[in-house]
Amino acid sequence: MSDKFSRRDFLKLAGVGAATTAIVTGCGPASRYVQREPYMKMPEYNYNGLSTYYATTCRECAAGCGLVARTMQGRALKIEGNASHPLNLGKTCARGQATLQGLYNPDRVTDPIKRARGSASAEKMTWDAATQVVADALKKYKPDQIAFLVGTAPDHLFDLIADLATATGMNAPVRFGALSMFDARATLSKAAENLLGKSGLPFFDVGGAQMVFSFGANFLETWLSPVSYTRGFSVLRDGQTKRRGNFVQFEARMSATGGKADEWIPLRPGTEALVALAIGRLASELRGGSLPRAFAGVDPADAAAKSGIKLETLKRLANIFAKSTGALAIPGGAALGQSNGLAVAEAVLALNAIAGNFGKPGGVFFSALAPTQTEYQRPASAKEMQDFVNQLTAGKFKALFVHGVNPVFELPASLNFKAALQGVEQVISFATFPDETALESDYVFPDHHGLESWGYQRVATGASQPVLSGSQPTVVPYYNTQATVDVLLAATKLAGGKFAQALPFKDEVEFLRSKVAPLMSEADGFFSALDINTFMAYFQQHGGWWKTSDGRGVPNVADILNRDLKGAEATFAGEGEFFFTPFVSPTLAEAGANKPWLQELPDAATTVMWNTWVEINPITAEELGVNDDDVVRIVSEVGTLEVTVYRYPAIRPDTIAMPFGQGHTAYGRYAANRGVNPADLLGANFNEAGDLAFAGMKVKIEKTGKVQPLSRLESIMGVYGVGMGKE
Amino acid sequence: MATETKPSETNSSAEHIGKWGMVIDQDLCTGCQACVAACAMENNISFVGEEDSGYGRSMHWIRIERFWEGVYPEIKMTPNQPMLCQQCLSAPCEPVCPAYATVHSLAEHINLQVYNRCVGTRYCGNNCPYQMRSFNWRDYERPKPLDNQLNPDVTVRQRGVMEKCTFCIQRINKAEDAAKAEGREIADGEFTTACAQVCPANAIVFGRTDNPESFVSQLARIHGHGVKHLEELGTLPNVTYFKGG
Numbered sequence: 001m002s003d004k005f006s007r008r009d010f011l012k013l014a015g016v017g018a019a020t021t022a023i024v025t026g027c028g029p030a031s032r033y034v035q036r037e038p039y040m041k042m043p044e045y046n047y048n049g050l051s052t053y054y055a056t057t058c059r060e061c062a063a064g065c066g067l068v069a070r071t072m073q074g075r076a077l078k079i080e081g082n083a084s085h086p087l088n089l090g091k092t093c094a095r096g097q098a099t100l101q102g103l104y105n106p107d108r109v110t111d112p113i114k115r116a117r118g119s120a121s122a123e124k125m126t127w128d129a130a131t132q133v134v135a136d137a138l139k140k141y142k143p144d145q146i147a148f149l150v151g152t153a154p155d156h157l158f159d160l161i162a163d164l165a166t167a168t169g170m171n172a173p174v175r176f177g178a179l180s181m182f183d184a185r186a187t188l189s190k191a192a193e194n195l196l197g198k199s200g201l202p203f204f205d206v207g208g209a210q211m212v213f214s215f216g217a218n219f220l221e222t223w224l225s226p227v228s229y230t231r232g233f234s235v236l237r238d239g240q241t242k243r244r245g246n247f248v249q250f251e252a253r254m255s256a257t258g259g260k261a262d263e264w265i266p267l268r269p270g271t272e273a274l275v276a277l278a279i280g281r282l283a284s285e286l287r288g289g290s291l292p293r294a295f296a297g298v299d300p301a302d303a304a305a306k307s308g309i310k311l312e313t314l315k316r317l318a319n320i321f322a323k324s325t326g327a328l329a330i331p332g333g334a335a336l337g338q339s340n341g342l343a344v345a346e347a348v349l350a351l352n353a354i355a356g357n358f359g360k361p362g363g364v365f366f367s368a369l370a371p372t373q374t375e376y377q378r379p380a381s382a383k384e385m386q387d388f389v390n391q392l393t394a395g396k397f398k399a400l401f402v403h404g405v406n407p408v409f410e411l412p413a414s415l416n417f418k419a420a421l422q423g424v425e426q427v428i429s430f431a432t433f434p435d436e437t438a439l440e441s442d443y444v445f446p447d448h449h450g451l452e453s454w455g456y457q458r459v460a461t462g463a464s465q466p467v468l469s470g471s472q473p474t475v476v477p478y479y480n481t482q483a484t485v486d487v488l489l490a491a492t493k494l495a496g497g498k499f500a501q502a503l504p505f506k507d508e509v510e511f512l513r514s515k516v517a518p519l520m521s522e523a524d525g526f527f528s529a530l531d532i533n534t535f536m537a538y539f540q541q542h543g544g545w546w547k548t549s550d551g552r553g554v555p556n557v558a559d560i561l562n563r564d565l566k567g568a569e570a571t572f573a574g575e576g577e578f579f580f581t582p583f584v585s586p587t588l589a590e591a592g593a594n595k596p597w598l599q600e601l602p603d604a605a606t607t608v609m610w611n612t613w614v615e616i617n618p619i620t621a622e623e624l625g626v627n628d629d630d631v632v633r634i635v636s637e638v639g640t641l642e643v644t645v646y647r648y649p650a651i652r653p654d655t656i657a658m659p660f661g662q663g664h665t666a667y668g669r670y671a672a673n674r675g676v677n678p679a680d681l682l683g684a685n686f687n688e689a690g691d692l693a694f695a696g697m698k699v700k701i702e703k704t705g706k707v708q709p710l711s712r713l714e715s716i717m718g719v720y721g722v723g724m725g726k727e
Numbered sequence: 728m729a730t731e732t733k734p735s736e737t738n739s740s741a742e743h744i745g746k747w748g749m750v751i752d753q754d755l756c757t758g759c760q761a762c763v764a765a766c767a768m769e770n771n772i773s774f775v776g777e778e779d780s781g782y783g784r785s786m787h788w789i790r791i792e793r794f795w796e797g798v799y800p801e802i803k804m805t806p807n808q809p810m811l812c813q814q815c816l817s818a819p820c821e822p823v824c825p826a827y828a829t830v831h832s833l834a835e836h837i838n839l840q841v842y843n844r845c846v847g848t849r850y851c852g853n854n855c856p857y858q859m860r861s862f863n864w865r866d867y868e869r870p871k872p873l874d875n876q877l878n879p880d881v882t883v884r885q886r887g888v889m890e891k892c893t894f895c896i897q898r899i900n901k902a903e904d905a906a907k908a909e910g911r912e913i914a915d916g917e918f919t920t921a922c923a924q925v926c927p928a929n930a931i932v933f934g935r936t937d938n939p940e941s942f943v944s945q946l947a948r949i950h951g952h953g954v955k956h957l958e959e960l961g962t963l964p965n966v967t968y969f970k971g972g
Binding site for chain 1 (some may be wrong): 754755757758759760761763764765767768769774775776777778780781785787790791793795798799800802803804807870871872873874875876877878879921924925926927928929930
């Protein structure tokens with residue numbers, strides 16, 4: 001260790017820890033946490049040099065991967081995947097690895113604070129005063145004047161607020177996350193409702209397939225459950241136990257997922273539905289029999305002309321799809337984030353009917369619902385968020401509580417979330433980090449970091465069995481933070497009346513137990529117990545509870561092809577000459593930018609670190625007269641951004657792309673004032689399912705004459721010149 | 728490479744087989760960077776910031792290389808190539824160190840970097856054909872309380888010191904100690920390196936190459952078309968790559 005702590009410092013530190021514990025647990029047992037000890041002092045139950053491991057759940061995204069945290073002397077040292085967790089089987093993504101840099105981030109919110117909105121300076125409060133503020137807000141306003149906006153994780157907090165809302169007549173909590181916006185989950189769910197019999201998240205068994213056609217689905221990056229889908233990809237490619245499966249990606253800009261495809265088909269944005277239907281028609285003709293109604297309305301030659309794919313290529317692909325055993329078509333990502341996104345999702349889902357793979361290995365299922373869940377809980381779509389913002393602007397809500405989401409950064413700037421906050425009397429944030437939304441709040445009552453927290457997360461997709469992933473504190477809270485559930489429980493007690501009756505729990509752990517207890521009577525659990533204490537001990541030890549039986553649903557596809565499917569092209573907002581494709585940075589995503597090692601991970605496709613770039617085809621760049629590192633101005637119908645050019649060889653010349661993840665104005669020293677946020681360019685355009693048409697814009701490029709070099713890994717590579725292909 | 732050295736004809740075959748080795752299946756690697764992050768977290772690697780990383784001073788012990796083939800629209804991303812210290816049996820970095828900081832471990836058959844011997848001549852970095860050594864150009868700041876996550880099993884390096892992948896030797900030593908205390912051999916798969924442990928695609932497999940029954944040896948046999956990078960230089964790398972596609 002490089003540190004030099006004085007004994008006095010240690011005593012101070014230990015004192016803070018003890019005080020925090022006392023507050024957090026209320027009258028609960030202090031043994032909820034393992035104390036962080038001075039480097040020189042060993043806890044009695046620990047041996048020098050031996051680690052203690054705690055199973056918990058990753059909160060970097062909402063997928064719900066199981067983690068095991070290696071700790072020593074009360075410090076978390078390393079995050080590993082939980083090898084027995086059915087979703088991730090011991091693996092994590094880069095964001096999961098870097099979660100420690102969130103826990104020990106130098107820019108966390110350390111105490112409850114009060115501030116003038118937008119002001120950098122803030123006044124510290126005590127937790128007693130903070131709890132009183134929450135209680136007063138609950139009492140002062142009518143229940144329907146109180147709104148909760150929460151992120152897609154954790155689920156236990158969402159359940160608590162939902163229960164409180166039901167009992168008191170408050171508005172049901174609104175859930176949102178930028179990842180689900182860019183996943184276009186509402187579109188997927190709506191397409192499933194229209195074609196597969198009910199709404200829900202489809203599960204695509206990539207691992208069992210032999211020939212995957214992906215229309216824009218970035219399933220190796222951030223889409224739905226990336227670690228699980230990456231494992232599926234690994235099984236697809238495995239040539240040892242079966243034949244190596246193949247993979248074709250249709251997208252205008254080669255994503256990191258598309259880079260792994262055997263064939264990358266750069267089609268004109270907006271023609272995905274047309275291409276899918278054309279492949280459907282050609283494949284149906286090859287298979288013989290009568291032409292299904294769904295594909296009858298499309299003319300392959302027309303589709304070829306509009307999409308920019310040669311007709312013989314379409315025919316060849318259709319032949320591959322028709323003749324392959326184990327063909328699978330996946331709709332996702334930017335293909336759905338367009339004005340015709342729903343039509344794309346339906347057309348691509350319908351392709352699976354030709355393969356006849358519904359409910360079969362290598363095919364399309366409904367994701368297993370989490371234990372005790374009866375239907376898929378979809379986060380709010382961008383359209384629903386616009387409605388919410390309109391209500392905020394109209395002054396419908398007097399108090400807004402925000403947890404686990406950063407709407408000022410994540411929502412398109414054109415939705416004007418920041419301005420809408422002016423319509424709210426009191427904004428209370430529970431942010432762990434000083435993000436943009438916390439900066440615009442009156443109070444920040446910081447929640448613990450995920451690794452310091454209790455909770456659970458329902459696994460929405462990715463595992464074949466129903467999984468409830470459990471969280472427990474792996475370390476004692478580092479700062480004077482308090483679990484939001486505990487704050488709400490204490491505040492409802494103070495508020496009294498129906499609030500106190502709604503949540504009759506002593507603390508977070510008791511609430512958690514009440515939610516976990518029904519699992520004891522569920523069948524097929526991989527463990528069970530007769531009493532709750534034993535059950536909870538197993539729940540914590542294993543990092544959750546899951547069934548041993550397959551919970552995936554078989555879609556009802558009786559007449560899936562006996563309907564008209566629309567092949568209309570997407571319409572694009574704006575006047576520019578370039579299609580604009582924002583994509584989520586796989587390593588930063590919406591909340592990774594404050595972790596320095598995530599900043600220093602090179603992007604898989606461009607190897608750029610620490611900044612934002614715009615990808616332009618070298619041919620286009622030459623026509624525009626711009627080169628690498630030149631700064632250009634991107635003009636959309638709602639905004640402009642200045643960003644550095646990266647000449648990207650695998651993008652259509654009529655398309656440009658930008659990663660989402662940078663461009664924070666707050667959020668700590670590593671994130672703030674670095675790069676730009678493409679959400680600032682996005683207009684409030686939606687598809688039929690209410691998802692944002694984020695890939696449905698056309699933009700202009702203007703030269704600025706400025707140069708801003710990008711930090712990129714590739715410049716030091718290729719000393720032998722092999723494969724560098726520097727044009 | 729300056730050296731003309733070729734693998735000696737007199738080398739016995741045993742000397743051509745290391746003890747620990749790795750196979751990397753480039754067909755499976757998705758370039759997700761999880762291994763890069765896991766390596767940094769395990770091995771106390773400093774981040775250097777935007778400017779220094781732009782000068783090529785980033786400290787990655789493992790990096791994902793990808794190249795382009797062809798031009799649009801017939802363009803292909805070559806299979807991602809995770810590149811790390813190849814733990815050469817005949818390592819070009821070793822003979823050039825004036826301070827004996829870059830030495831070969833006779834026990835583990837891997838290349839060691841002895842940080843407290845290193846005087847920072849950077850000869851080893853210049854001589855590494857894989858460009859897999861990183862030099863601490865500065866004392867990179869790790870603001871409190873980020874230092875809390877430092878792995879106590881791994882030395883923290885300072886300015887002027889060369890560093891590189893160690894095959895997670897702290898994990899090797901731990902497993903060997905535990906096995907020795909229990910009077911047994913290390914079981915295959917009992918432990919693995921941070922990068923192999925995290926890889927969501929199972930593209931990286933680590934294990935004993937001197938044991939023909941280990942998974943890593945079996946994989947090398949099954950595939951049969953493994954590639955060792957720059958093998959023609961006679962470096963005898965301990966990492967085998969399976970090319971994708």
